[in-house]
Amino acid sequence: MSELTVQPVAGKADRRAFVDFAWTAYAGDPAWIPPLKSEVHALLDPRENPWFGHGRAQLFLARRDGAVVGRISAQVDELVQERMPATGQWGFFDALDGEAAAALIVAAEDWLRGQGMARALGPISLSIWDEPGLLIEGFDEPPMVMMGHHRPEYRAWIEAAGYAKARDLLTFALDIRIDMVPLIDRLIQAGARNPRIRIRDVDKARFDAEAAIILDILNDAWSDNWGFVPLTPAEIAYAGKKLKPIIIADLVKIAEYDDGAGFKPAAFMITIPDVNSMIADLDGRLLPFGWAKLLWRIRKVATTRVRVPLMGVRKAYQSSRLASQFAFMLIEYTRRVCVGKYGIHHGEFGWVLEDNQGMMSIAELPGAGINHRYRVFEKTL
Template sequence: MAIASLSVRPISSKADRKRFIDLPFHLYQDDPNWVPPLKGEALGLITPEKNGWFSHAKAQLFLAERDGAVVGRISAHIDTLALEMDPAKGFGPGCGQFGLFDAEDANTAKALINAAEGWLRGQGMNRVLGPISMSIWEEPGLLVEGFDHPPTIMMGHAKPEYRGWIEAAGYHKVKELVTYELDITKDFVPLLQRIIASGNKNPRIRIRNVDKTKFEEEAATILAILNDAWSDNWGFVPLTPPEIADVGVKLKPIVFNDLIRIAELDGKPVAFMITLPDLNEAIAPLKGNLFPFGWAKLLLWLRKPRVKTMRVPLMGVLKELQASRLASQLAFMLIQEIKDASVAHYGATRGEIGWILDDNQGMNSIAEAINCDINKRYWIFEKTL
């Protein structure tokens, strides 16, 4: 009996990109915790003309096939802005990445990783980080803990076997990212309530909603704080104008004024918190397709979302305040106000905060203070080529 041969090839055609996107629908069809992405969004991610990240990056996609059937996929990519980073903070000169990794079995995984590494070597890279799919701002890391419940919006899912297959290819963990969950229907402990009440009485502090009618202006305010607050973080790569435009288009439908707050000190914006209703709850039943009726269901949901979970993907405080007690006070005030709005206006009962770097002492301390529990862990791996 002949054994089917495995082949891995680079792709570029529209038809192959569609096959690349379709593979997870086959691999995860029996996984109740995998959330099928909208195929149009997934296709846009890997299409240079539709993803602003490609304005400073390049990528090669690979498909693994056995007897004409797709059994695996991977991307190899290089971000020119990441190449300029200090290696101690993540990327740096000569560092490429792999991502969008899925495989049916260990042999397929090995062949895909070899292909990605070969392309990166050919581009002059001598080190690789992954999986990062495809920007650090999209879905970084491989899920290694928390397979028993679905991911929230903009978080990844994976098969438990992937970790072993990646480690077998010579990779080791270089960074852990975590997400925290909490019951947002419960009150904070009395000490935090007093800290928040003190802040509310402070005339120098103002917590305000964003104004969606001034979307670009508000986005610029938040971005200025973000770039300052996160600039020393491991893996930080500044968002470029094309990427910011893309993010605006994608997120604007799920931006609600009372779920994004900006903290001002003496009239100056110094902190922010972005919260998103978990869109995955709405798109999971659509099975990746907006047509024929999915678009109508989604539009109806977007008018007034009712969700179980709210996700906090981003929050930050200006660096000049980060070592002060005021920084944590502002964070607690932001969390309290958005927590209250989430429960009262959207019916939410659960919050998820993250991802957060394992060595981000400030954010991890805040999560612990509000009685969060780690619900998912993601690893980024590294290898010298």
């Protein structure tokens, strides 16, 4: 019988094999979008990703007869420990069969125990801000940018290892050419008449400052959410650098509110073109011509799909009517630009925690429906 081994990643060759294994795991899957290899390598590199300023990780490869048949990461985030003590995580989970899957999960759990962890959450790759959750519904539709795709078998393999549901994360799809329903439209129109509310585009000429404003609101707005980990200043700068090339100024909006002491940022919504549809034919490579293709496609907004990966309203307003007003004004003003200027017709919101009642109001938008469901699993170690 062929022998299965699981070993820690050691050296550049192993790291390349770890990244490249995705091409083996999803060979022939029409819904899988090959990620840019340079982006995955940067995410896993402590010299580039500031997550490693408060986190540590170990990567593992499973091999059978010398061939890679699976991969997994195990990680401990010190910022997670402040909210979920003794909780470690694992991610980048892919395997060709149940035996490899089981052995990989055991290796990740053993490493987490060695780090003093008593509970495991997964899959999370590497943090809640990257690609959290396992796809359990929506296998036929390719994921949008910054969302994951997985094989249907993975759920049973994870549950067989003793894991149960912690939370579900949802994405909503909608045809944005459909006008708002009258009730929501009246709320938007009332906001438009309110001189204390204004909605503006992000200013790319001062992008670093704008990114800091947006992520400051995000840290405040999401701070009570399950799984939340604050972004550090270094991560805010890193996120801004990564997002800037794909930001279209009039698709990123900030709501400002005059609280009696002048206008201050109160809410934001980031809408980005679906870069996945722009890189699908690059096979993970930017060289020799991938960069030129991608930059041209972004500049021309060469997609009919957009995603809202991040949206937030400051906690001070979340229990008031203003929260809904800000949110729906941001959505509607962006919708008009998408449809009228860029000819975009398909939008996706998410992910949204299934128990986030405020954000679940997205389901009230005309034509909206859940198109993907991702599950984060948990287990006591």
